[in-house]
Amino acid sequence: MPSVDFHGYDASAGYTYGFCPEMAPDWLDLAATMAGSAPARASGDAPFRYLELGCGQGMGLCLLAAANPQGQFVGVDFLPEHVDHGRAVAQAAGLTNIQFSDGDFVALAQQWPAAFGQFDYVTLHGVYSWITPPVRAALVRCLGQATAPGGLVYIGYNAQPGWLGSVPFRHISRLLKEESDQPSEAVVQASIALFDQLAAGGANSFRILPGLKSRLAAVKRQASNYLIHEYLHEGWHPLWHSEVAKEVADGGLAFVGTASLAETLLPGALPPPLGATIAEQASSVLRMDVQDLVINQSFRRDVFRPASSSASVASDAVLDAMMLRLLKPVDGDSLTIATSFSEITLQAPAYAEIVAALGSGARSMGELLALPAMRKQGRSNALQIIALLLHARIAGIGRSAPASIQTVQGLNQFIANGAARGRRYDHLAAAALGSAVAVTPDDLLLFDAWLAAEGRTDATSLAAACGEGGAPAAGDTAITPERAAVFLDQTLERWRKLGVVA
Ligand SMILES: C[S@@+](CC[C@H](N)C(=O)[O-])C[C@H]1O[C@@H](n2cnc3c(N)ncnc32)[C@H](O)[C@@H]1O
Structure with a gap:
């Protein structure tokens, strides 16, 4: 059956469950x-309203709703399959602070529902550079109407120039789709086969465009439903920051900074001549586009806010009051962190003190900055180290008081259960973070078996119970008693501290 497109968006397959x-x-x-602008709320415990436009399967929104009972969450998507999944998860998990709406940006822009009102946070991830220009214009109108004064808007999008190597694959895939009546999944596979033939035959493009070969290799590692959403829409169009900034200005939004915290080290962390070339550009959009050229940017996470409130400036006190928690322990004397621009190696005193302090519980940014090695670094360098630890998922934003985990329990049980039955869920809600943590398929399988035994089990029985449920979650090796022991002794302990499990 040929695929069905809405406003040029290929709606033939459900998307992934990412967070x-x-x-x-x-x-x-x-x-x-960190960008010097005020937060949307004065404190992490204050109530808020949160909207996700193009929320996909709704998994990310459910995780946030479970971990933030003080927030009200609304998810909008025009694919019934996505909205149905989000609603089913929310209902099964007993979440009462979330609602899903099967809305289309074009219709919503014509009449923003009074019942929706305005939101402190409006987010869209993997949406803006996948839709056609008229739908983007409608989406910008939605952003203008949906964002409360002082609110924050997050836009995560495919950026240039990092996608230039993908242009041939995208072009031929889309053309194959238009020229054939094959289902989208078959189109993607036909396109991969065609590019394999071209590579094997020594087509000039593979020699001249070095990015083409690595993109093709990446494509082959990805699931069909992801590839359909990534490449087959009419409107697929990676964008430069300047293009997005100019378009959303029509919705009254001004650029605040990046949510990709490692990039707050730029341009200072680049070789001095390149950093200087960026700094000498005459405008913010030029500086950003030249910087993206330097690092070969491929995905941006931009934060905007209504221009009317963009002058509200954050004080050091606001930043110092923010809380952090440890997500995973770190050994050794140095730590290498991969970023979008290079690998950065931190030496022990610079980060070990932070890791040690967080090891005994949540700490405020101010407390971390006051640690001896951090004072030696100076405030700006110390903040960069903390930004890198957050980026590397070694630290997470935290809550000072251990939050009640009532609201996350139902969702996490649902996720473990679904994963053990083959759903590719990969995060659990964490009440102490107001967010979620990444988990492996094996951890979810073990968690499901542990929940089924109501926590009364040992490593040998737990490993055996995982085997009884069918194939291992990762589809490779069976869970051993040693692996189950690590789960019981270490993983559960870490999850308890993060408010994943009671
Ligand atoms: C690539 S997916 C990303 C989903 C989700 N944000 C994520 O990152 O997992 C883009 C989403 O935008 C939705 N979408 C595209 N055009 C839309 C429109 N005109 N109105 C509402 N939703 C739309 C799609 O249904 C899809 O769920």
Whole structure:
């Protein structure tokens, strides 16, 4: 059956179940504050309203709703399959602070529903550079109407020039789709086969465009439903920051900064001549586009806010009051962190003190900055180290008081259960973070078996119970008693501290 397109969007397959920590309300407040702008809320415990436009399967929104009972969440998507999944998850998990709406940006822009009102946080991830220009214009009108004064808008999008190597694959895939009556999944596979033939035959493009070969290799590692959403829409169009900034200005929004916290080190972390070339550009959009040229940017996480409130400036006190927690322990004397522009190696005193302090519980940014090694670094360098630890998922934004985990329990049980039955869920809600943590398929399988045994089990029985449920979640090796022991002794302990499990 040929695929069905709405406004040029290929609606033939459901999307993935991803979660992006940069979309959590506390993370967005931190990103705004690090950029010198005020957060959307005065404190992490204050109530708020949060809207996700193009929320996909709704998994990310459910995770945030469970971990932030003080927030009200609304998810909008025009694919019934997506909205139905989000609603089913919310209902099964007993979430009462979330609602899903099967809305289309074009219709919503004509009449923004009075019942929706305005929101402190409006987010869209993987949407803006996938839709046609008229739908983008409608989406910008939605942003203008939906964002409360002082609110923050997050837009995560495919950026240039990092996607230039994908242009041939995208072009031929889309053309194959238009020229054939094959289902979208078959189109993607036919396109991969065609590019394999071209590569094997020594087509000139593979020699001249070095990015083409690595993109093709990446495409082959990805699931069909992801590839359909990535490449087959009429409107697929990676954008430069300047293009997005100019378009959203029509909705009254001004650029605040990046939620990709490692990029707050730029341009200072680049070789001095390149940093100087960026700095000498005459406008903010030119500086950003030249910087993206330097790092070969491929995905941006931009934060905007209504221009009328963009002058509200954050004080050091606001930043110092923000809380952090440890997500995973770190050994050794040095730590290498991969970023979008290079690998950065931190030496032990610079980060070990932070990791050690967070090891005994949540700490405020101010407390971390006051640690001896951090004072030696100076405030600006110390903040960069903390930004890198957040980016590397070694630290997370935290809550000072251990939050009640009532609201996350139902969702996490649902996720473990679904994963054990083959759903590719990969995060659990964490009440102490107001966010979620990444988990492996094996951890979810073990968690499901542990919940089924109501926590009364040992490593040998737990490993055996995982085997009884069918194939291992990862589809490879069976769970051993040693692996189950690590789960019981270490993973559960870490999850308890993060408010994943009671
Ligand atoms: C690539 S997916 C990203 C989904 C989700 N944000 C994520 O990152 O997992 C883009 C989403 O935008 C939705 N979408 C595209 N055009 C839309 C429109 N005109 N109105 C509402 N939703 C739309 C699609 O249904 C899809 O769920």
